[in-house]
Amino acid sequence: MNGIHLHPHDIIDEGTEKIFSLLNVMGDIQYIFPQVNTIFERNPYPKGILPHNPVHEFVQGEGTWHVPIKVKEIYENLYQKVDSSVQKGEDSIQLLKEGSSKTTFEIIPWLNLLNGDFQGNVANNGVVDFLGNEVEYWLCPNGPDVVPMWSKLISALTEKYGYTTYLIDRIRFPDWAGKQVNPKGIFSCFCSHCKKGMDSVGINIPVLIDTMNRVANHLKNQDFHYAVQTLFQSEVIKQWIQFRQDSVSNFVEDLLKEVQKVNSDIQLWLDLWPPSYAWLLGQDYERLTKASNTLKHFPYHKLGGGADVQGFIEFFADTPAKQEEAFQAFLTFFDLQYDITYETFREHGYPISFVKNENDKVRELSKANTNIFSGIQMWNIEEDHLIEALEAAENSDANDVLYYCYGWADEKLFSAVGKWNILKVK
Ligand SMILES: [Zn+2]
Numbered sequence: 001m002n003g004i005h006l007h008p009h010d011i012i013d014e015g016t017e018k019i020f021s022l023l024n025v026m027g028d029i030q031y032i033f034p035q036v037n038t039i040f041e042r043n044p045y046p047k048g049i050l051p052h053n054p055v056h057e058f059v060q061g062e063g064t065w066h067v068p069i070k071v072k073e074i075y076e077n078l079y080q081k082v083d084s085s086v087q088k089g090e091d092s093i094q095l096l097k098e099g100s101s102k103t104t105f106e107i108i109p110w111l112n113l114l115n116g117d118f119q120g121n122v123a124n125n126g127v128v129d130f131l132g133n134e135v136e137y138w139l140c141p142n143g144p145d146v147v148p149m150w151s152k153l154i155s156a157l158t159e160k161y162g163y164t165t166y167l168i169d170r171i172r173f174p175d176w177a178g179k180q181v182n183p184k185g186i187f188s189c190f191c192s193h194c195k196k197g198m199d200s201v202g203i204n205i206p207v208l209i210d211t212m213n214r215v216a217n218h219l220k221n222q223d224f225h226y227a228v229q230t231l232f233q234s235e236v237i238k239q240w241i242q243f244r245q246d247s248v249s250n251f252v253e254d255l256l257k258e259v260q261k262v263n264s265d266i267q268l269w270l271d272l273w274p275p276s277y278a279w280l281l282g283q284d285y286e287r288l289t290k291a292s293n294t295l296k297h298f299p300y301h302k303l304g305g306g307a308d309v310q311g312f313i314e315f316f317a318d319t320p321a322k323q324e325e326a327f328q329a330f331l332t333f334f335d336l337q338y339d340i341t342y343e344t345f346r347e348h349g350y351p352i353s354f355v356k357n358e359n360d361k362v363r364e365l366s367k368a369n370t371n372i373f374s375g376i377q378m379w380n381i382e383e384d385h386l387i388e389a390l391e392a393a394e395n396s397d398a399n400d401v402l403y404y405c406y407g408w409a410d411e412k413l414f415s416a417v418g419k420w421n422i423l424k425v426k
Helices: 008-014 016-026 092-099 146-161 192-200 205-220 224-233 235-262 275-281 285-291 309-316 320-333 342-348 353-365 383-394 411-425
Strands: 002-006 029-034 078-080 110-112 118-120 126-128 134-139 165-169 267-272 294-297 371-377 400-404
Touching (some): 002 016, 016 092, 016 411, 029 092, 029 400, 192 235, 275 353, 285 294, 285 353, 294 353, 309 342, 371 383, 383 411
Parallel strands (some): 002 400, 165 267, 267 294
Antiparallel strands (some): 078 118
16 A cells, blocks of 8 residues: 655644545555654745645745654754744644544654754764765764664654654765755765774775865866766775665664664664665665665656756756766766656656666565555646556556655645546456
8 A cells, every 4th residue: 555745734734634635535545654854845846835735835844853852851962953833832743643543544754864953963973075074964874873862762752652663764875955956965974983984994085085086076177977987987986885885774773773672663664765876875775675674765757766966967067068968977877778868858857667667676676575665756747647657656566656745746636646546446
């Protein structure tokens, strides 16, 4: 059965009855994934209005904590900024818990672990790029307070609401998107803990930084082909990618071990990037699926597979010819074998085959019998394209789909899914 993401403002502004009635129109929702802490994301993204929210036209996520749990008292060294709605007494998770008690929906709280507005000893836990700059709003999986903070928070959530399964998102190093496009954030992490770790596995850090500088210069000079070649040919870049993957896997394994010490029923489901990109950001499907039997990834075919590809291309390339060259280098680097121009991509995104290709790749990389949710874009899309994506997911090796997201979706899209499900049964 399928699932859908909810944001705190959906529950607070619309109420659970209204939400359930729209979800019931779809006819295929079993799991609801309500967000506990936000990221810096405009709702809806990147523009437009919330089509059925009676209170807000749009809501800007600020990377804050949204439920009444005393985060600073729970772990003083590191804690997330509490959203002002909590002071007003709002608790979307409690409302959902009460509202759903007589329904068959299953609630899986959704947590963003390494990206947000954190306070306390951020200097000792944050991500540092290859130039020595802090990457704003990102925690490092090797930061010493990150597992202790999250294990205490997850235990506190379980105690308060009784849920034992959580979807953990933003379990990776930074990508190039954020408040602004920041490609430097990819060449991370050089915090003291990562440097110590890289040193201990024999990574030559000066050579690594030198290689990254060379790649950065190629990109600055718009020599995209040389940038990709330099990355491919470098042994130290390979070692760095392996280190990143080990760092994220260790983080997830350690976190699971800690929370299960307190409550052995707790399970963590994974929210990952599509496999074509995930390896670069530190996500090793093969190892991570040994710690978790369920994952979601987002092959948004209309928007570049979750990645802000256009932001990245246009950050470096300033003419149509250079943008084309940069896009082709991008496709080569991520082994995305689609014969499309940048102009076509800008208009239509990847071809629909991206959905099946990425899902099949997930199946191939993951431990046997992993439950795979294929993320489905449910906003800024016409009904026929939504159905096309659902069909592609159904014809792939994914088990189910996870819609993103309730609040951004036009009401006609709920009906389109409902009609499609009825026709399927017949
Ligand atoms: Zn680090």
